Amino acid sequence: MKHELGMSLAALAVGLMTSVMPAKADFWSDAGAKYKGVTLHGVTESTPPSNYIKDVLAPAFEKATGIKVEIETTSWDQMYDKAIKDMEAKTGIYDMVYIEQDIIYAYLARDFLVDITKSLKDDPSLKAPDYDETHFTTFANYFKNADGDLFGIPMEAFIKLYLYRTDLFNDPAIKEAFKKETGKDLVPAKTHEEYTQIAEFFTKWGKDHSLELWGTTAQASTGHPASWYEFFESVAPTFGVYNWGIDASKNYSASVANGGTMNSDKAKAALKYWLHLRDIAPPESPASTWTEVATTFAAGRAAQGLVYGENAAWIAADAEKSKVVGNVGVALPPLEPGVMEDAEAGKGYIGYYDGGAFGLPITSKNKEASLLFLQYIGQDSVQGDWAVAAPRITNTATYDDPKVIEMDKKLNGYYTMLKNDGKLFAGAPPYPFHAQVREATAPIFYKILLGEVSPDDGLDQMAAAAEAELTNLGYRK
Amino acid sequence: MRANRPILSILLWTLLSLVTLFPIYWLFVISVKPAVELFTTPSVLLETVYWKNYVKVLGDDTLRRYMFNSIIISTGNAVLVTVLAFMACYALSRFDLPGKENIFFWTITNRMAPAAVFLLPFFLLFTQVFVIGEWKLYDTRTGMILLYCTFNLPFAIWTLRPTIDAIPKELDEAATVDGATTWQVIREVIFPLARPGLAVTLILTWVFAWNEFLLAATLTSFNARTITTGLSEYVTTTGTEWGTMASIAIITLIPALLIFSVVQRHIVAGLTFGAVKE
């Protein structure tokens, strides 16, 4: 889907450039004149929003400024490895790097990135008239330092949602059966108890009617960190365990004994809740990463589930990939009492807000030209078409675009939810490390999933392993 | 060779071929299914064929460039490696070089290293050591051709050495007595007899270079990127585009098969040499 869209939109964007831009065209061609002949190099993951940059925005920018942009799209691991090697060795290959929200703190800690706010202030001649960093959604806050300066232009943002099948939830026969069995109306769950009840009901329903249908998805791979993420980013917070259960203010403690919450009673309850869901989820769940969870839901094998927002759009709207088009409802994840209050007070969050930005490595040899490009992709006028091609919103101006409003209807209000409730979600915790702790604890987590260790003991061991790794990394004194 | 029952051979090979072909058949099945059908109840036979993945892939200039790079790099490396290994093996086999067995063993150690940590020194070599002005070895086809020698050259030397050792020394000694130079001996005595080994070496080193992923992913970016690395672009956090990936993989089989069929003939050509040696 994305490539085709990309191509047709390439034409569209070029059209846009010539029709909408004349008033501002002067700026881009004037500003670009100085850097004619320069080729900018960027590296990013090959996701739909990045491909839109590569296929549409980069060519349009070249047309406007004469600055060539080559975007290398690659897999997620490779993208990081290459960007880090380049910045670490100060080679200067890349002028733009993709920064996922969860690695920004590590990059900032290393001073890998250029302060975009400051650079534009220092040299106002580079500042584009249609770019305004205050237009970004709250997601941009993740890419700011303590002074509020921006270090990355947000280019994609999603929330991990609770998806449910409207066709099933509205089926009179099913509703009646559910009422009979539980004495309740069948509506999307607000609490974990309700969610479990619905999940159990549908798994049984599928069995009784010989359907390929289960009550929930579970991203529970026993060898891939996807399962670790589902638990720590999407399930544990809904039980009130935030930031992976690690408390940065208490010497990066993870264990309850030292002041952390990774092995707290809440965390243990959350894990047992989730393990039960895994057991009544489709049989592929122990081998499921985010890829399989999305396809499981799209294939109509689950009545409800937590699904990453980047997949929500195609599941709801792309008939070539999904069998449940038109039947997808979105809701906020089920919560324990008190968690919503925490989130509204800014003390906690109810789920995962992920996404990424484009940053400018300090080692780049074409910083000025790169700043132009970064503003180009951050300006209001390119956002609407971008959101339609690759459903993501990082700029508040996007919400009012008629094309986006149209699409919001198709997605059953996903964008509205992103706009109104986005602030209740949070990205990865603000730690200067990330995968290090994940990889140190994941092997134990897999053991829990396989039943080799009990959830309680497992979480105790994980807390200890996390602290050991943090000591080893030098963060825990 | 004794006369065998060809029917039995054919039967056996047909069975084996089914096993060999099934995953490749399945690769094809994946490439001609819309994504929505990949995660539903499967059936062994294809009911409908969906060509959109191919239309998309064949129309993609970038992939064509990747493919071209792959062909140049694999072929360049396989030829270079086979020639170098042939020379080296001849030297190891026919000359009384001090410490030559140690050198022989040392060559193979270059293939033992787990690649992941070596990426960093390679990266530094490519971006900070082999630099002439604006030019870097990084992201060049030449760089990849040279680098692939680290795992292909040991392989080639070790597969060729037995072949060359097995060629009776008397043959080249006789030729030398008749006044042939080293070059003539290599060309007229050793080369024809080593043909099956050389063909196998050429094919397999080509295969290793063609399939290599990690080094190419790290050390190329725009210009020298290979098709194997291109494939990984379809494995993303949003999900894997199985169909696109499979259709590219199927297309990449074609050049590989062509090269195989050309070179393979030389392996069999060797079958007749046993008789000639008398």
Added chain:
Amino acid sequence: MRSNRVGWLLLAPTIAILGIFGIVPFLYVLYVALHQWNPFGANPYMVYNGANNFRRLVFDNEFLTSIAFTLKFAFFAVLSEVILGYFLAQLFMREFPGRGLFRTIHTLPLIVAPIVVGSVWRLMMTPSIGIIPYLLKSWFGYDLNIGRDATMAFALTVIMDIWHWTPLVTLTLLAALVSLPKEPFEQAQIDGANRWQIFWHVTLPMIRPAILATVFIRLMDALRTVDEVWMLTGGGPGAATRYLGLHIWKIVFPKTDYGYGSATSVIVLYLTLVMCWLLYVALVARRGQKRAS
């Protein structure tokens, strides 16, 4: 006698290339292995810590488990490949119609990139909806779930490896068989040796170097395999298929623990080397003995 200068000249390019791209990076890795270095640690720079990384390795359970699983994997995979590959190479020595076609078919797995092999096998094996678990379930009622069943996941990585790499063994052994002289076989037949005797006393000694080379190559490749297993199981379930190549990859890529990763690599390299050297000596020594007797 020819002068050794020509010999050295012929060897020179090989030594030069392997020296630059083999020894120099190795020395660098060795240097890093003596340091604590994680670019995302509290101190992101290299700090010399002597043999600490190596000391840590000895007690690293994950590493030791990985070694055990890897050796098991390599043993089953390589042994099966060599036996099967030899058998197939012998079959190709016979004349039969369609031999060229079958040989081409048989080499096909080699030209499928590992990352693709892993992907296809993963799709074929997805619990409940992959074709293989689906057929096993409907034919035999057997429930194959690579997310839960460590033994099956292990077996599948071995089978996948056999499927992918047996053709390599077949080709190298075929090349060796093809270039064997005929006289010893004819002589043995005249002497009335049976098939087994011919194999054991004539064929095997002559192709031993080729077998050794093949075993080496397959062994060291199996010890550092990454892409296929990563795609099929991701190293799971648990640590059941977290083979050394993947283990190191996980230390170096996601964990960015360059120091420890380098130390692990050096040790793995060393172990591989020792293993191959023992094999080499054992096989070469035996050959020497035979000649003497």
